[in-house]
Amino acid sequence: MVDPITSRRWLYRGLFLLISALVAFFQLLPLDLSAGRWPGPDIMVALTFAWVLRRPDFVPVLLIGLVFLVSDLLFLRPPGLWAGLVVLGAEFLRSREPQSRDLPFLVEWAMVSGVLIAMILASRLIQFVFVINQPSFGLVTLHLAATILSYPIVVAVSSMVFGIRKIVPGEVDQLGHSL
């Protein structure tokens, strides 16, 4: 017999996988192939961070690693690099999650932006060290800005549509411990 809290948790893990697959699907659609368009936001990272800061048990680290490794392979990025950085960033945020429950949203946003900037800088540094042909700095900055700007929207959709809200005092896990 599966208790409702565990089944809910697995339901949301499945939902995370599904949303990631949908985002990847829409990114892969060959709608406009002309070069030089504005880079869109990285919705998957914003989604991961928004969920990690709300319900860390819905996005286990193995799931994050798997999703981003596959997306690295699909989107022709250096495989493993961005996935590793996302795992590190998500774990950093996960460790800050209990303290950030009663922080205002603006502070959370600034924290996520800081982590994103650090991740991009680390990725560029590693690619520079390994002499990999990199996209221009301007494009990457636009991409980063779009991701940061999309974060509040992702948070709003997560909380309104999927009901991913911050843990409030009094919520318990399946064994009756407070989360």
Place this chain on the structure above:
Amino acid sequence: MAKDRGSSDVYVRPLRRILIGGMVLFLFAIFLLWRIDSPRVERLRAALVDQIVPSFDWALLPVTKVAGMIEGFQSYTRIFEQNQELRRELQQMKAWKEAALQLEQKNAKLLDLNNVRLDPKYTFVTGVVLTDSGSPFRQSVLLNVGERDGIVDGWATMDGIGLVGRISGVGKNTSRVILLTDSNSRIPVSIQPSGQKAMLVGDNTAAPPIEFLESPELVRPGDRVVSSGDGGVFPSGMLVGQVAMGTDRRLRIRLAADYGRLEFLRVIRSHSSEKITDPGALLTPSTLPILPTVPIMPGLAESVPPVEGAADG
């Protein structure tokens, strides 16, 4: 941190650390492996894409079509203007068609008179564009033809008019085309009236620049650019685009292929032509016929041994 999980925390925390550390190490190890042995990991990537993308092929095409229809509906309001414009263009095209037919006949006659042998006609495989690269920093598309259809790495692809890119990465059912606009794309081209050779260097913009041009003063905006076939990368003479002056005063190429609407692509079969590497082997077969013991012509007998030596070496 007001947490009370009893003793489980003591065991779970270090285990978690090890799990996360191991995972990050594993991911970076994949990256390192990719850096060291790129072709192998790229083959793995092609195989994975080959598995994943065709599995949601059924959804890709309808969604793309619907998006195209919405876009088409937006231009529906201008349909009258467009119609007029098309009629005018059609008139001009008729005149050109007539001229082209006459020239073709004339050309055929002249070729016949001169007994010229042209290259064998290129054949092609047509594929449907499944997906784009999914990343704003990479310009590539995935086609639904692959190893199964005899696609080979390095073949050129074009839409109806101009060169689009080349095959780079072949899976069983899919193959990836690196577009000319990708920052990894380098194509030898020649610029038509002046016949100058240059490189077309993709840089993630819609109009890639020309580099390694010997005398830029001979090139002017509007010149036709075709592939030169240097280095044996591409068949020569395929239309690439027109020279244009960029806003940064660099010579750029306005590509002839319609990158906004890539739907079907032709993959041009390049037949590997016989390579001439050894001049000696060309003049005489490498396995010489048994020579008569008495030389018939003294000059010929003297010239044979060094040729044989060259063919062996």
